[in-house]
Amino acid sequence: MTVEESREREVLDRIERARRRRPRVREERITLAHGAGGKATHALIDAVFLEAFRNPALEALADGAAVRAGGTRLAFTTDSYVVSPLFFPGGDIGDLAVNGTVNDLAVCGARPLYLSAAFVVEEGFPVEDLRRIADSMGAAARAAGVEVVTGDTKVVQRGKGDGCYVTTAGIGVLERPAELSATQVRPGDAVLVSGPVGDHGVTIMLARGGLDIEANLVSDTAPLHGLAGALLDAAPGARVLRDATRGGVATVLNEIATTAEAGVVIDEAAVPVRPEVAGAGELLGIDPLYVACEGRLVAVVPGEQSAVALAALHAHPLGAGAAVIGEVRADPPGLVLARTAFGGTRIVDLLVGDPLPRIC
Template sequence: MRELPLINREQQVLDRIERARRRRPTVREERITLAHGAGGKATHTLIDAVFLEEFRNPLLEPLEDGARFAVDGARLAFTTDSYVVSPLFFPGGDIGDLAVNGTVNDLAVCGARPLYLSAGFILEEGFPVADLRRIAASMARAAAAAGVAIVTGDTKVVGRGKGDGCYITTAGVGVVEREGAFSAAAARPDDVVLVSGPVGEHGVTVMLARGELDISSDVTSDTAALHGLVAALLDATDGVRCLRDATRGGVATVLNEIAAASGTAVIVREEAIPVRRDVRGACELLGIDPLYVACEGRLVAVVDGAEADVALAAMRAHPLGAGAAVIGRVAEDPPGLVLLKTAFGGTRIVDMLVGDPLPRIC
């Protein structure tokens, strides 16, 4: 009897994802809440139930940080993002360099070399022109440092009290010069999970800069453009399966996205996760897990286990990856879950972010 060809694991994973999405997730809330913008469960449900449902197409369905496509033989990546951080200026950065670096990073984790950005501004009546100049200058410096150009944009003004000062929307396009398609669905058992440096610095910085807490700290935002680090990693090994920048929802949300998309388990060692002492201290005082706190200059990489040492060395050789660490591995079971091996020898589930513990951090 002729045997049927085996369906490869990646196709099985994609089929499971498609079946899960056909279950039509629903938004139970009648009105939008802050949690819908926090990057966790509520955000993912909103995206699946509203935007993916209406806009569904093959480029959107992977729900990566950007779309990859070809035009007349040229392979391109395209992404967009919006920035509503409060306060606008914080230690280590501001909304301007955040907008540039965040969009550059979304292109970088698609495996693209960033080229051009757009910038749209929504300004509130009464916003100081001096602050707008400061933001624009910061964006210009960040773009120059990243080697990209801001080539088009738009400006709108809303009435006083309607816009909280300044919001920025950026879009970016880059060229994909390397083979391979990096995807959360590509993770496989025996892969390793790396993070490029200490986590949680941006979220804690913004939280403290809001001035609502009587906590003093020298922590500063980690905002940075990561395309150089990504290039160094990809130059060193072809074993990279997936790249994600850990912004809203933090590293925990990224790991959950990887586990869900690939149908694997991600097992993380608590003692291996790099966290600065002052960040950990602030999180402990507030009852917040650093794994859920946003970064703006850190990436998570899933790499073939055989290439772990090479990948780690390549990241540590780059200034933005000096604090890189292997924090866990990919396993077959239990599929779709992230497990944390605690310092006390126990194991707990790390679920996707629920609620909105740190509003307006990006």
């Protein structure tokens, strides 16, 4: 057994031991790492929320839940937005909240219909900024073809709310027969991403200031339901779609590999990354694979449908930079591997720590 095979076997054994243990949170208090989308986030969800609310729809741990109302199949999702700063190149917390919820429904295979919006506003927050956020949400909703039909507003004391937080929930209708789930993933499937990764996360980092880096970057925030629908029409055998938000593409692929009990092997050179994102990541010591997107989806489709799926993405304005970045294999189960430019292979594990908090 080679050194690399021995190391992979050790990781596999560790994962299997972890699966047998009852999930628990090691920390006594919540840290920023619990909101970064990596290992700490997964441990918190498994040990606290999944244990408390366990049911079949929740156990899928997808971007949204597929539910039934009479004979109608629906998708339902909710999300909170605490991005800092509230306004950034290419968007703001308002359109981010609308697009993020639309996208969670889109990757369930649904046509988004209605949203709710709840605001937690800090005492002293400028009314003009709140109006700007609401106007942005309204414009994003109209562009996505959805309506904000209910909501709520709360005001907290000065210094207790960091400006404004937004929570949105959404409901959509599942009109296609496809059952999208990582459990459907099989060896031989192809892995695609719909465009350059990491734009949003790096844009937010640079917008916060304090970094002597100049880059002509804007957030990729956009509604993906049209793109997702085009892909599903072209590749009806699609296994699973995910939007690569917190934790980036690396986290999504790890979640898919773990659920499918399969290996995912990607080619680093095939992953589309803008030079500005790659450069900023190199300076900050952050792999773009872990950096959040807000207008990109990851798709796993049968290998024989990869060409038509890629063509469908390329034909849509939001998928012009799409690429096939890897494949699913039987081994190593539960692991994501990346073939490097130097001809080697590295393990792409779940994110550890909190290098990118408050990015959505």
